[in-house]
Amino acid sequence: MVNLNRRCVRLSCLAAVAALVVTACAPAQDMAVAPADAAPPAEPEGKVTFLSAENLSGDWDPFDHTILAQDRLQRAAYETLVRVDEDGEFQPGLALTWENVAPTTWRLGLREGVTFHDGTPMTAEDVKASIEYVSSPEVAWSLAFPRPFTADVVDDHTVDIHTGEPFAPMPGLLATGAAGVVAPSELIEAGTLDEKFVGTGPYRWVSYESEAKGVHLTVNEDYWGEEPKIKDYVFRYVGDSQTRLAALRSGQADIIDRVEPHQVADVESDPRLAITRTPTVESKWLAFRAAKPPMDNPLLRQAIAHAINVPQIVEVVLQGSGTVNTSYFSPSHEFHSDSPTFPTYDPERARELLAEAGYPGGEGLRTLDLMVSVGFYPMTKEYGEVIVQNLADVGIDAKLTTLETARYNQGLFDPEMGDLYDHGWFLGSYDANSVMMSLFGNALVTSVNDPDVDAALAAQMAALDGAERRRLIDDRLMPALNESMLEFPMFTSELITAYSRNVRDLEVPPTSYHRIEDAFLAK
Numbered sequence: 448m449v450n451l452n453r454r455c456v457r458l459s460c461l462a463a464v465a466a467l468v469v470t471a472c473a474p475a476q477d478m479a480v481a482p483a484d485a486a487p488p489a490e491p492e493g494k495v496t497f498l499s500a501e502n503l504s505g506d507w508d509p510f511d512h513t514i515l516a517q518d519r520l521q522r523a524a525y526e527t528l529v530r531v532d533e534d535g536e537f538q539p540g541l542a543l544t545w546e547n548v549a550p551t552t553w554r555l556g557l558r559e560g561v562t563f564h565d566g567t568p569m570t571a572e573d574v575k576a577s578i579e580y581v582s583s584p585e586v587a588w589s590l591a592f593p594r595p596f597t598a599d600v601v602d603d604h605t606v607d608i609h610t611g612e613p614f615a616p617m618p619g620l621l622a623t624g625a626a627g628v629v630a631p632s633e634l635i636e637a638g639t640l641d642e643k644f645v646g647t648g649p650y651r652w653v654s655y656e657s658e659a660k661g662v663h664l665t666v667n668e669d670y671w672g673e674e675p676k677i678k679d680y681v682f683r684y685v686g687d688s689q690t691r692l693a694a695l696r697s698g699q700a701d702i703i704d705r706v707e708p709h710q711v712a713d714v715e716s717d718p719r720l721a722i723t724r725t726p727t728v729e730s731k732w733l734a735f736r737a738a739k740p741p742m743d744n745p746l747l748r749q750a751i752a753h754a755i756n757v758p759q760i761v762e763v764v765l766q767g768s769g770t771v772n773t774s775y776f777s778p779s780h781e782f783h784s785d786s787p788t789f790p791t792y793d794p795e796r797a798r799e800l801l802a803e804a805g806y807p808g809g810e811g812l813r814t815l816d817l818m819v820s821v822g823f824y825p826m827t828k829e830y831g832e833v834i835v836q837n838l839a840d841v842g843i844d845a846k847l848t849t850l851e852t853a854r855y856n857q858g859l860f861d862p863e864m865g866d867l868y869d870h871g872w873f874l875g876s877y878d879a880n881s882v883m884m885s886l887f888g889n890a891l892v893t894s895v896n897d898p899d900v901d902a903a904l905a906a907q908m909a910a911l912d913g914a915e916r917r918r919l920i921d922d923r924l925m926p927a928l929n930e931s932m933l934e935f936p937m938f939t940s941e942l943i944t945a946y947s948r949n950v951r952d953l954e955v956p957p958t959s960y961h962r963i964e965d966a967f968l969a970k
Contacts, residue, residue, distance in 0.1 A: 478698045478719045480948045485969035487676045487951075491666045493968035494679035495950060498691045500705040500823050502684045502853050503662065507655075508640040509628050510581040510588045513891075514856065515959070516704075518624040518875065520682045522960050523664055524564070525628040525646035528555060528574070529621040533956060535781070535877045537618045541569065541629050541647065545621065547911065550613045555621075557604040561671045563631050564644070564651040571606040574598065576632035578608055581625070588625040590889040591874060591881040593908060613909040615916055619781075619878025624960060626874070626881065649675045649964040658684055676967035686822040686852050692945070695720065701950050701968075706943040707825045708766040714945045722945045725955045728779045729873040730772060730936040731824065732886070733834075737895040737933050738862045741812060746804035748932040751867070752790035754797035754841045757937045760830045768825065770939040775928050777939040779957045780879040782917050786925040790935070797841040809842030818848045818865035820855035824940070827869060834867075862894035871940060875958035880908060883924070886934055897931035900924070 501516035509521050528542040537545075544556035561569040575598035582592040589595070593614070599607045610617065621627040629647065634640050643652040649672065650664035661683030666675050685691045688707045694700040696717065706714060706722065714722045733755070735742045742748065761769045776783040798808070806812040817834060819827040831847045838845045848865065850858060858864040870892065874881040885891050887900050903923040910916035944955050953966045 478947065478949075480719055481969035485951070487967040488970075491675055491678040493677055494681060495677050495701045495963065495966070495968065496661075496681040496683065496699070497702045497963075498683055498685045498694055498700045498704060500684075500686070500688065500691070500852075502658070502686070502856065503682075505655075505658075506641045507643050507652075509630060509644070509646070510577075510586050510625060511641070512625075513587050513590070515871075515873075516682075516684065519960055520662060521628070521644055521646070522624050522648070522875075523650040523680060523963055524644035524648045524652065525624075525630065526648045527622055527624065527627040528629065529618055529627060531622045531875075531877060531956075531958060533954075535779075537622060540622070540627075541574075542621065545618060547617070548607070550911070551610050553608045553610065553614075553617050554601070555606050555608065557606065558671070559604055561647050562669055563647055564667060565631065566669075567631055567633070569629060569631075569647055570603045571600040573629055573632045574606045575600055576635045577629045580630075580635045590885040590891055591620060591623060591626045593884060593888060593905070612905075613911055615908055615911050615913075616878045616880035619876045620881055622878075623874040623876045623881055624958075647671070650680055653679075673964075675964035677963060680963050684852075688822060688825070695945055695947070698947075702944065702946040702953065704942075704944060705823070705825060706945045708768040708943070710945075711943065719948055720945055721948050721950075722943065723953070723955050724768070725942045725944070725957060725959070726770060726779060727873065727940050727942045727957050727959055728777050728875075728877060728879075729871050729940040729942070729959070730775075730777050731769075731869065731871050731938055731940055732892075733935040733937055734868045734870060734892040735933060735935075736862055736864075736866050736868065737893045741804075741806075741815075742866050743895075744804050745930070745932055746800050747806065747812075748935075749790065750797045750800035750804060750841070751838065751843065752932055752935040753793045753800065754843065755834055755837050755935070755937065756792045758792060760833055761938050764826050764830045764833060765938075765941075768941040768943065770941075772936045772938055775883070775925060775936055776879045776920075777873075777936075779877060779939075781877050782879070782920050784921060786921075786929065788926055788929040790929065790932070794837075794841050801841060801843065806842075809844065812843060815843065815845040815866040816848060817845050817867040817869070818850060818855070818858065819869040820852055821849045823852045823855065824869075824871055825943075831869065859892060868892065873959075875960045877958070880904075887928070890933075893933045895933060897927065897933060899927040900931050900933075903927045 499516040504512045527540045530538045530540040542555040548554045582596040597609045649670045651667045653663040655662045664680045691703040695703045735748045773785040819831040835845045907919040955961045
C-alpha cells in the first residue's frame, strides 16, 4: 500500500490556512480582445494566470503526490521521457528512442544537450535515479508500477530499465506526467525534491508564498527546445466554480478549470471569452469501501451498479457533458471496446442481486454513506442526490455527504471513510494500465485486491504482442473487473476550460496536459 501520510498532513495544513482572494466584486481589468490575426511576440512576454479546481499539495516532490492539478502544473517544469501527440502516438521526449531489447529490459537513448534548471546536465544517472525512486513502494506514484524497477547506466545517454517481468505498457508509463518525469539525481539522493521544481522543462520555479498567491513559474532561458511565448505562468487553486468564472470575467484570471455545464452559456455569451470542451481519459468512479461490511459483499456492489441511472446523470444533470461508460476503459483509451458484461441501468436486476446478497428489498441493510466533493468536479452534489434516489428506488437507504476539496482528497485514501466514495482518476496516458494498476493492482481507494483481477492484470501487462494483450483485456480483465465490482466507472468526464480570447493557441488534449509553452498572449 502506498504511504500517503506526508501528503495527508500537508493537505490538512493547507485546508486550515486556505483563503480565497478572488472575489466576484473585484474591479474589472482591461480585457479588450486583440485582432484575430495577432502574431506571437518575438520574445517571451506577459503573464497567464490559471485557476485550478483542485488544490495543490504544498510538497513539490514531483513523484510523491497523487494530485492531478499538481501533475498538470509540474508538466511545465518537468518533462517526461516519452510524449504523446495529438493523435495519441508516442513521440520522443527526453528519450529519443525506447526499445524492448530483452523481455524484461527496455533500453532508452536519451536526448543530449539538456540541462536542469540548476544548470547541471541531464544524464543517464538522473534517469536511473528517477525510475528507481518513483517505483519504490514508499513513494506515492509507485502506485502506477507493478513492482520496483531497476536501471543500469550504459553510457551518459543510454540507460537500461529492468522491469522484473515482461512489461508491455512501458511507453505509456513513460509518458505519464508523474511516473515518467526526470529529476536531478543529486536532489533525489539528498531528499530535497520537495523544496521546489527543478526539472528540464520550458518553465522554472520562481515562488510559492501561499495558496492564495499560488505557484509562480517563469520562462527557462536555457530550455533546449523552442522558447515559450508567454513569460510568466501563475497557477492557483480556487475551490468555487462561480468564483473562478467571476475572476475570468474580471480579468484576474486568464484560464479557468472545470467549468460547470450550466456556466457554458454564460461564457459563450461573453465576446471576450472562449471555451474548449475536451472528452478526457478520466472516468468518474464510484468506489466501494470493500474492506468492511456490508460493502465486502460483491453481490451488493453489483446491485448498486445496476441501480444507478447513469444515462440520466449524464444527459440531465450534466447536460450531456460526459459519456456513459461501457467498459472500465474510457473511449479514448487504447484497447477500449464495449464490454458485454459491463453493468447497465437495470432496477429489476438490481433488486434480484440485492436479494441474492441477503438483503431482499433492502431488509437488514444499514444506511450507506455516499461521499462526494463540491467545487472540484462539476455537479457532484446534484448527481449524488440522483444516486441516493436511485438506490432508494430499489430498497437501499443512503445518505449523501459533501466535502470541500482538501478534505475530500484527504478522505479518498481512508478505507474507513464512507461506504461509497465518488472520485475521478486518470493518469495522462492513453494506455489505461497505470489507472488499472493504481485502482486495482495497488487498491488505492478500496484497500482490497481481487485475485482474479490481479492475475488478469499481470497477464495483459506481460503480453508483448498487441493482439494478445487486447484478447487478454477483453476476455479476462474486463469480466474479472465486472464480477468483483470493487469500483464502478460510471461515465467519462468532459473537461470544460474557459479562457480569455487573448490567450491564443491553447489546446487541452484528452490527457488534460495543456502545453502553456505553445500558447501566446495576443495584443
